[in-house]
Amino acid sequence: MTRLKCIDGEDPMVPRWLTISGSSPLWTKGSLSEEYLLGALHPTLVKQVYECSSEELMNRAGKSVVWGLHFVSALIDRVHDAGRLVWNQHEKILALHAANKELKASIGQELAAVAERRVKEMEVEFERMRAELESHRSQRRELEQEVGLLRSSLDGARNDRARLEDDIHSLTEAIAFLEAKLKVEGQKAMGTYKAxxxxxxxxxxxxxxxxxxxxxxxxxxxxxxxxxxxxxxxxxxxxxxxxxxxxxxxxxxxxxx
Structure with missing residues (x-):
């Protein structure tokens, strides 16, 4: 399962995000942003539930769960990195505030104005990054819900497969019983007819x-x-x-x- 085969085609199970790295903002720009934001990793899974065999369905659902967990982990790492960056920016802002006070006291109004402008820019950047962090957290929650649904579907498919295997076993036993009975009855009928x-x-x-x-x-x-x-x-x-x-x-x- 960890060595998924990469193939070309329009199948939604094809791993199309092999170039993702920790610094790739694919959720904000690029050709994959719409697919990533809309959760288009499994657009035909419901259709395949009614068209594919249970074994093929479980294999595909298993691969989808693995890819979903991979992207959830990548997004969680991204959120953690953004959180650390926000904290660093916050510390820098506090340091600038302290430096601003020192500059006002020592250097004068001009340098203080420059420092205030820089602090405002940092505050704007901080707000932007905090909004981005909230967006990432929301996307992570959605992906976790999707993974939960996929796991439920996979469990249901496994239960259906077990039930089908039980039915097949019962039918096999019934066929064997009928064949044995038909063999005995056929021999009796053939003997009666010949007599x-x-x-x-x-x-x-x-x-x-x-x-x-x-x-x-x-x-x-x-x-x-x-x-x-x-x-x-x-x-x-x-x-x-x-x-x-x-x-x-x-x-x-x-x-x-």
Whole structure:
């Protein structure tokens, strides 16, 4: 996770802020200021929750959390640096006030006026930096809230994955049970069908059809070699006078008739 792969593309998971340093004011100017201030690091995360698999979603959310924590840490360091700078400026202002008093007492009004002008400039700079510090703190709170939401989403995705794995395990067991039951029932049904009269009658009918086919093949070959041969009676032609004669399926063959 700490060695994220850098690739080109429009994917929101691509690390586009590799040039950030402690002195880079990307939140105030530059092409990345709008993305940074609007929190555009994860614009399609909600869409991916409904389109990606749980494993891919957790991987992407994990990477997003890592990058979010990285930028939160960088912003916290920046805020701490700004706080120390503000404190230093405040000490300088106090020192200038003391120096101003000394100058008024020793040098005169002209140098005192210069010192007062410098003190005012320092006070303006101090107010500006304090406003910037408050802005950074506000951004840090927003980033911390976003990281909390991402962690909640990641936990939810993990819970969904665990629930899906349980469902898959249950379905696998049900399929295995049904396959075993189908195998047993299929063998029973096959044995019952083979023992039935319809199966035996079907085999007999298939035998007669196969015999008739071979008979007609041999007959065609015979006519091909001897076209003048006449066949007096086709044994497989249905006789209409025998159509109304009742006969059992198990009628035995009688050679005496």
């Amino acid at each position: 039935s009269r319809g199966f035996e009658f079907g085999l007999e009918k298939m035998g007669r059809v196969s015999y008739e086919f071979r008979y007609r093949v041999v007959l065609e070959r015979l006519w091909g070699m001897h076209s003048d041969i006449m066949i007096e009676l086709d044994p497989f032609i249905e006789c209409f006078e025998d159509a109304n004669i009742e006969m059992d399926l198990d009628q035995p063959f009688d050679d005496d008739t």
